[in-house]
Amino acid sequence: MDLFNNDNEINLLPYDGEVIYYGHILSESEAWHYYNILLNEIAWQNDEAIIFGKRIITKRKVAWYGNENYSYTYSGTTKTALPWTKALMELKELTEKKCGSKFNSCLLNLYHDGDEGMAWHSDDEKSLGRNTVIGSLSFGAVRKFSFKHKGTSQKIDTILDNGSLLVMKGETQTNWLHRLPPSTKIKHPRINLTFRTIVTNKP
Ligand SMILES: O=C(O)CCC(=O)C(=O)O
Numbered sequence: 001m002d003l004f005n006n007d008n009e010i011n012l013l014p015y016d017g018e019v020i021y022y023g024h025i026l027s028e029s030e031a032w033h034y035y036n037i038l039l040n041e042i043a044w045q046n047d048e049a050i051i052f053g054k055r056i057i058t059k060r061k062v063a064w065y066g067n068e069n070y071s072y073t074y075s076g077t078t079k080t081a082l083p084w085t086k087a088l089m090e091l092k093e094l095t096e097k098k099c100g101s102k103f104n105s106c107l108l109n110l111y112h113d114g115d116e117g118m119a120w121h122s123d124d125e126k127s128l129g130r131n132t133v134i135g136s137l138s139f140g141a142v143r144k145f146s147f148k149h150k151g152t153s154q155k156i157d158t159i160l161d162n163g164s165l166l167v168m169k170g171e172t173q174t175n176w177l178h179r180l181p182p183s184t185k186i187k188h189p190r191i192n193l194t195f196r197t198i199v200t201n202k203p
């Protein structure tokens with residue numbers, strides 16, 4: 001099993017993808033500083049999805065920022081990116097420095113408490129291209145995060161801490177699903193930023 005890549009980073013996945021957990025890339029106080037800014041200045045909106053032809057509004061809030069007016073379609077709804085804020089630009093640059101990849105957009109999620117999560121999915125939309133790199137920054141409540149192989153159903157769990165960075169790359173989106181499981185124990189909000197690279201503006 002190839003546990004380490006060239007930079008001695010540990011791959012959380014045993015095969016068919018690469019997930020690197022960098023742990024804290026911000027101190028506890030820096031992380032809370034950004035948490036407060038993000039909570040207050042981001043244009044949070046309830047997410048809409050079309051599930052089995054029915055329009056549903058999620059309790060979880062989302063926002064979408066990027067370099068240009070990218071439009072992005074998933075779960076049957078189209079969103080247009082807002083321009084970067086100062087804090088988001090700082091966090092984008094920090095994430096890029098840590099993982100050595102460039103990003104042009106960011107999907108943000110606000111989970112008010114452990115009742116809210118995200119179901120099994122892959123970020124394999126056409127607009128992200130193949131073998132895309134996704135940098136995931138977490139703030140606030142510490143939550144479990146899980147991967148499930150599409151063929152073998154093997155499961156891998158990890159913990160996403162306040163101020164931590166997780167990077168998904170290689171064939172991860174092709175071969176693995178991921179989710180944020182709900183948990184009745186979590187009583188506080190969590191904010192997640194996934195920095196992404198859109199390769200085409202046509203959804
Ligand atoms: O909240 C998270 O940690 C992950 C969110 C996610 O998977 C996504 O936005 O695609």
Ligand SMILES: [Fe+2]
Binds near residue numbers: 121122123178
């Ligand atoms: Fe995802």
